Amino acid sequence: MHHLLPLLVAVPLLGAALLAATGRHLPRTVADGAACAVSAGSAALALLLLAHSSPPLTEWAGGWEPVAGHSVGILLTGDGPGLGMAALVCVLTLAALAYSRRSLDEPPHGHAGAFPALVLVFQAGMCGFAIAGDLFNAFVWFELMSVVAYALTGHRVEEARAVQGALAFAVVNSLGAYALLMGIALLYARTGELALARIGDALDAHGPPDALVLAGFVLVLTGLLVKAAAVPFQFWLPDAHAVAPTPVCMLLSGVMVELGVFGVWRVYDTVFSGPGGLPAADAERVLTVLGAATAVTGAVMCWHQRHIKRLLAYSTIAHTGLFLIGLGTLTPEGDDGVALYVVGHAGVKAALFACAGILLDRYGSVDEHVLHGRARPLRGVAVMVVAGALGLAGLPPFGTALGKSFAEEAAGGPFTVLYVLTSAVTAAAVLRVAARVFLGLGPTPREAGGEGAEDAYETTGSGEEPESGRRMARVPDTMTAVPALLLAGALAAGAVPGFGTAVARAVSGATTAGLVHTSVHWTPLGVGLGLLSSLLAVALAAVAVARPGRLAVPGRALPLRRLQSGHIGDYVAWLLVGTTVLGVLALPAVLSG
Amino acid sequence: MTETVIVVALLLVAVAATAAVAVRDPVRQSLVLAVLGVVLAVLFTVLQAPDVGLSQLAVGSALTPLLLLLTVRKAKRRGRRAERGRSAGGDGP
Amino acid sequence: MNGWILAAVLVLVTGVGATLWGVAGGPLRRRATAQNLCTALACPVLLLLAQGYGRPAYVDLALVLAVLGPVGTLVFARLLADELADDPPHARGPTWTAAALGAAVVGAVAVATGPGRALVKLLVIGVLLVGGNLIASRALAGGMQEGRGD
Amino acid sequence: MRLWLVAVGGAGLAALLVAACLRLPGFGGDRHPYGDRAVEAALSRHTANTVSSVTFDQRAFDTLGEMSILFAAVLGSVVLLRQTRDEHRARPEPAAVSRPVRRYALLVLPVALLTGLYVIAHGQVSPGGGFQGGVVAATALHLLYLGADYRALERLRPLAPYEAADALAASSYLVTGLAALLAGSAFLANTLLPYGTFNTLASAGTVPLLNAAIGMEVACAVVVLLAGFLDQAVEIVDEGEHDEHAEHDGGGKTGGNAADGGDHDDSGKRGK
């Protein structure tokens, strides 16, 4: 069974290569169908491997089994969390490909295979990262998924914003990747190893942490947190997610960002959690402080958006912050909760992006003000957006609610309040959009054109072109079926009894070798908090719609919004500041050691 | 002696990299980057990494400058056109 | 102490260092000439190093540089022809010095190598190096286009 | 504001990195456990160039990833640099390159191609390999553009086969890996072929195969990549740009009627 692990990468890559080779001569439907088949096949493979992942599968690529405990090959780790992420990637890729069959514009002549091939390579990169057990190998797949993501983000080259967002994305993430590589080089210099577990052992053998370990930790984390879009590395994300084609947004927000969080968990857990790494207190400080800042920033910015895709992008940032806080507890309960939360969030967020894509294709705009009341005929989509918003808020029995309740219980104290507020605010923003766009509630915004009167620090959603090339008269069935299925999946993740416990067992199989079993089920407190944040979200949205002036004070958030300047130089400067902040937060580890 | 040559190559790389950053015009920068590529290849050779040096030579001596210059040429043509359009339109900001 | 490496250090410091200084400032023609000279000088350095380390395998680097270095300069000559045409660089002295140095180094290494396949490779490098750089420098000086050359 | 951020962030990062450097084992240290193991493993598989052994045997899975990055970057560039609806193609004027340069280019072209192939072929024995040789060979082809003109290059470079070959080379790398899996060993295991005689071209098992696949992939990738940029810089223009375009491309012109407007090719050659 373990020999099949590399196939998770090889199958989509082979599919992509063959598609690219023959794409010139294939009709579009065949190319899309083939891509879907490859993606479905690898999803089945991932689920099969996941079913056999206890005890964790390990595979040495190239058959370089260790001799006397040492190997020269590359370790692939097929444990519960890794394969779980890989399965999530495959399922979501399948959804995105199915969605893109009808939504995207006719590909340019002679490039029919290019888009599905790129999506398949993207899938391969993300799967490879999820199962990597070797630091440099993880870097390679990390770089692969970044590179494909740049190209996919800029796919609609006719659009000025798309290419600008893609370039900011590319520059910031490339720099993050180079920081990661520097960190790898530093760790290699100290330990002379590249396999994650070996690096951890060698660090422990060396003694207490010093400046070198700290620098390695900071640089590696910088790379991963840039991908996870933690404050202050988050600036690229709204720029990129707002302009990428909708199926790509589903993947970017649904799993790629979460893979950054997963990478943080994997690296800390296997490399830095021993006595030679970073003490738990310091790691906790780093993750929770950054997580809290990320959650607050994301929620505030999310509330102030009128560009719907950008709004969803900020809500992804807010939720990433919550994930980081959950991981920052460094407890098995926190890990379980975050794992489940990520699964639920992926379904909900991808569904919401799909709905935004429908709006864009149907009405040629994703601006909340321009669309005011115009989408009344799309009842099904309206129901899905409201359901998605409640999923973001954590209404039981969504998977997000179950995961969130566990994570917030593990975090405890003030973080519980933060969890409730953040999820409520992001959900309220989506509900506000739903009420205005689909129901036409509230006063019509004065400057419906979206031009001229806007204040200087705002990105309107009216300049976007429909991805289908022209506005669609009716919405194709696949485009509504995909978000409906995704929402159903997110619902099932919480509602199906035993799913949560299965996730928890998969996670604990990797962390504590299955010694500690947490059973994940609904608790009265968790249900209560979930209901509370949903109610809060509805109330906030109601106030915002009825009295637009009361809650949307533009002046108060302006300093924060000014930081999001769209200038690549600023983003790079913040990245440098971020590494310094990381270093300062983790500094006590070295001073005490 | 081997140590001296390593130090010399390192210093050359540091200077070339600084120059590549300090030269702000992309055309001139691409000339500096070409030199940086060659100096890096020498450094890799003295660090006993001929494979990497070969990689660097192959990429740095002709490929990267060609890509950079083609981009400059395309961008400049666009920029000039936009400028002319702006002055002709008369309503530029 | 290794004379070959000492020679390499000397060429590196005086020659490549000078071209680095040349490429970092001044008008475009000076920079373009410096870039050309840089490849012309780095190639002998690589040959000297290969001999100094006692690794004939390193000669491949010099071969690749001798092939691609002038190509790189031709790239500049071709794509900057308009800019360079206004103000063509003329650097006969340094160019011929570099060429002579290259020929001398190739000769010296060839003598040390002795006859064989390695010698053929060295001679090919020598021809490519000297010929390529003279042509490239001529192209920079306006020889790229028909009718404008000297 | 930005300068302050850069100063603060840069100073912090610099302090951190310098502190780390001081704690690094001294330059030239003797402790390289993984490296020493890799040398032994390479010798056990009769691979003279240890670096190639690491690249194409011990860590071939990494190289698969790197190759995919290359593949994705090229595919992405082709998509990004495609001809959009508001653009059309204009044939560039043939450039007149002076005779010595032309002669040099045509003379060196085969030499450079041979050098590229030589570097690829000797990957498992001496410094070199698919990555380096592929770039050299692909660059060599572009001597035609430098020494002659763009049309000459286009004649020798129909793009479709290169794009297909790029993808097929990537597939063949994967297929070699899968063959090992089907033969009952691990993915990308070097167990299919005999290891051969040390320090000859036919040594090191599947390393030469993977090496050749990478060489072909890199060469085709670079050709396709440069084609995208050359098309953009030389051929593709948008409406209203043509007059200016004529005065610029080709690098040099003998003069005469520069704006030869009758030479449009709106359908795009790539489509056919």
Place this chain on the structure above:
Amino acid sequence: MTALTHVLPYLVAVWVFLAGCYGLATSRDLIHAVGCLSVCQAATYVLLLAVGYRDGGTAPVFSDVTPGSRPVVDPVVQALALTDVVVGATVTALLLALVVQVAKRHGTVDPDELSELRG
């Protein structure tokens, strides 16, 4: 001499990386910024190879030396760096392709003039 040379290569790598970051942050031209990014990348190669060096060592390529006759440097970092050099160049090309499109759609390559995405 030795105390300095034992850290000099690492310091040079750090310097090059920081210089590249500075150039990237203050760049007024996107093409220049991409060039600075490739400078940052060069820093990672310098660091990797410096880490793998061994005093008196030679390349682990046994086409012209007998295995075991001379100490060799670490081949692993070389393998890591060598693939990355070529791949880095193609990634640079991808970035430049984006710059070409930015120039086309915005008519400028000055990041200060790109102000569409903010807030």
